[in-house]
Amino acid sequence: MTALLEVNHVSKQFGNDSKALSDVNFTVNEGEFVSIIGPSGAGKSTLLRCINRMIDATGGEITFDNMNVMNLKKKELKMVRTRIGMIFQHYNLVNRLSVIENTLHGILGKKSTIAGVLGLYNQAEREQAVRILSMLGLGEHIYKRADQLSGGQKQRVGIARALIQNPRMLLCDEPIASLDPNSAKTIMDHLRTISSQMGITVIVNLHQVDVALKYSDKIIGINQGQVVFNGSSKDITKEDIQRIYGSEAEDLIFDIGGIHAS
Amino acid sequence: MEANEQVVTGEQLLNSKSTKRIKIKTLTKSTIVIRITMFFLVLLTIIAFFNFDYKELDIGEAMLATFANMKAMFLEPHFKHFTFTHALHQVFVTLGLAFLTTLFGAIIAVFLGLLAAENLTSKRVSAVIKGAVAFIRAVPTVLWVLIFAVAAGLGSVAAVIGMTFHSVSYLVKAYSESFEELDKGVIEALQASGANFWQIIFQAVIPSSLTYMISWTFLRFEINFAVAIAMGAAAGAGGIGFDMFMASNFYLDIREIGTITFFILAVAILLEVFATKFKKKLKVNG
Ligand SMILES: Nc1ncnc2c1ncn2[C@@H]1O[C@H](COP(=O)(O)OP(=O)(O)OP(=O)(O)O)[C@@H](O)[C@H]1O
Numbered sequence: 001m002t003a004l005l006e007v008n009h010v011s012k013q014f015g016n017d018s019k020a021l022s023d024v025n026f027t028v029n030e031g032e033f034v035s036i037i038g039p040s041g042a043g044k045s046t047l048l049r050c051i052n053r054m055i056d057a058t059g060g061e062i063t064f065d066n067m068n069v070m071n072l073k074k075k076e077l078k079m080v081r082t083r084i085g086m087i088f089q090h091y092n093l094v095n096r097l098s099v100i101e102n103t104l105h106g107i108l109g110k111k112s113t114i115a116g117v118l119g120l121y122n123q124a125e126r127e128q129a130v131r132i133l134s135m136l137g138l139g140e141h142i143y144k145r146a147d148q149l150s151g152g153q154k155q156r157v158g159i160a161r162a163l164i165q166n167p168r169m170l171l172c173d174e175p176i177a178s179l180d181p182n183s184a185k186t187i188m189d190h191l192r193t194i195s196s197q198m199g200i201t202v203i204v205n206l207h208q209v210d211v212a213l214k215y216s217d218k219i220i221g222i223n224q225g226q227v228v229f230n231g232s233s234k235d236i237t238k239e240d241i242q243r244i245y246g247s248e249a250e251d252l253i254f255d256i257g258g259i260h261a262s
Numbered sequence: 263m264e265a266n267e268q269v270v271t272g273e274q275l276l277n278s279k280s281t282k283r284i285k286i287k288t289l290t291k292s293t294i295v296i297r298i299t300m301f302f303l304v305l306l307t308i309i310a311f312f313n314f315d316y317k318e319l320d321i322g323e324a325m326l327a328t329f330a331n332m333k334a335m336f337l338e339p340h341f342k343h344f345t346f347t348h349a350l351h352q353v354f355v356t357l358g359l360a361f362l363t364t365l366f367g368a369i370i371a372v373f374l375g376l377l378a379a380e381n382l383t384s385k386r387v388s389a390v391i392k393g394a395v396a397f398i399r400a401v402p403t404v405l406w407v408l409i410f411a412v413a414a415g416l417g418s419v420a421a422v423i424g425m426t427f428h429s430v431s432y433l434v435k436a437y438s439e440s441f442e443e444l445d446k447g448v449i450e451a452l453q454a455s456g457a458n459f460w461q462i463i464f465q466a467v468i469p470s471s472l473t474y475m476i477s478w479t480f481l482r483f484e485i486n487f488a489v490a491i492a493m494g495a496a497a498g499a500g501g502i503g504f505d506m507f508m509a510s511n512f513y514l515d516i517r518e519i520g521t522i523t524f525f526i527l528a529v530a531i532l533l534e535v536f537a538t539k540f541k542k543k544l545k546v547n548g
């Protein structure tokens with residue numbers, strides 16, 4: 001297995017505040033499923049956005065597919081972004097447009113400005129969109145407006161929009177935080193399939209430790225901007241969880257015990 | 263304010279055996295102030311009528327004369343100095359002026375509106391444009407037409423420039439506010455997939471704001487129609503407004519003014535009906 005993403009000594013400071021990230025190091029392999037866990041404000045979202053430069057890190061080095069992301073020019077950065085899909089807690093769809101239109105937004109980055117502005121997609125692109133939507137179980141909702149969907153369906157459109165990019169990697173910022181347990185399971189199952197069958201690397205920010213343990217190959221635990229755990233989900237111990245979430249994690253520890261037992 | 267409200271529980275009201283009616287409004291400071299103000303306004307109005315300088319005017323006679331004029335204007339309208347087709351033609355000239363200035367204004371306002379939306383550009387650019395536009399809007403349209411008339415001379419050119427100018431300032435505010443309604447997460451999502459500025463504008467920002475933009479543009483068109491009538495009279499921009507000016511100030515023909523008023527009223531009603539229908543359709547489909 002080769003490393004697809006390398007994060008070396010990355011730090012980020014917003015203004016004069018204390019550091020949101022300090023000296024973060026980890027590598028992610030091709031096709032791996034990685035969960036980033038940590039308490040609120042630990043810097044999970046910041047870390048994810050540093051990877052595709054939605055936020056510029058203040059120090060360190062990020063290598064994606066043997067390219068140094070940190071000093072790319074505007075055009076090259078766009079190129080890299082077309083190969084990294086992103087999924088959000090609040091789906092971030094254009095509510096007034098249809099499911100298929102929202103899906104096709106994923107390939108805007110590969111189109112010329114004028115074709116993108118006018119929304120000119122060719123037959124092959126449309127077929128690809130329909131294929132992905134059917135795969136995600138949205139075959140009947142192709143022409144529905146995005147705001148007429150349930151949360152779980154919206155998130156699947158979000159995944160479709162990322163998949164049509166034909167990405168090497170997906171970045172998911174709390175994809176199931178606004179969903180009920182059933183929809184959350186559907187979404188996590190899809191992400192797992194995308195990683196294991198399509199070979200796409202998936203990095204997920206999560207608040208649910210049990211979900212993270214169940215689905216991930218690797219867990220990265222962050223507390224106050226520092227990586228405090230980095231290893232296989234099988235190797236994680238009560239002490240690690242306590243270190244990630246601080247001393248108030250007594251209740252969680254019980255959960256972990258249950259999960260490891262089952 | 264709320265601290266001053268008398269606290270009466272429902273139980274107290276029901277238990278008190280007195281025949282007092284249950285009041286729906288309680289007396290708060292604000293209602294008292296409002297009532298006192300209203301009382302003084304009514305009082306002042308009545309006093310004023312007794313203190314007017316009526317000269318040799320008999321108020322009853324004057325009112326009768328006004329009614330006679332109104333009756334002549336609206337119940338006996340006629341054509342004398344122009345024909346029906348001429349009036350129709352002039353109405354279309356006025357509509358054309360309103361349409362042209364709204365169209366010019368809308369096109370320019372879309373681009374300035376994008377620059378003025380805080381979520382699309384920087385806070386500073388947004389503040390500068392919004393400030394400039396607020397200044398332009400504060401000066402009435404008629405004044406702008408007269409200002410441009412200094413350079414372009416009184417006439418249709420000054421009217422078009424002045425009205426466009428004011429339409430731009432009005433629509434920039436409306437458009438930029440509807441652009442700002444768009445959640446910044448949507449913009450982030452498209453940026454993260456490599457889409458560029460113009461693609462995001464046309465694929466996310468404008469589709470999300472289209473119904474608002476059309477509503478505001480229609481409203482401005484209605485305003486511009488009214489202004490265009492006034493401009494025909496005040497700035498010599500032609501159209502039905504100029505005929506009205508001639509009828510009232512030159513021929514002193516109140517019956518003809520009635521005719522013109524009916525023409526304008528008909529157009530205004532048609533516009534309103536059309537706008538309402540169109541908006542309904544947009545709400546269903548859009
Ligand atoms: N745009 C910003 N400006 C200033 N500070 C910021 C900004 N974004 C994040 N921060 C700060 O950086 C720190 C990390 O924030 P981040 O959003 O990455 O946390 P998180 O782990 O994603 O939390 P949550 O689980 O609540 O989403 C926080 O202290 C936050 O206040």
Ligand SMILES: [Mg+2]
Nearest residue numbers: 044045046173
């Ligand atoms: Mg977050």
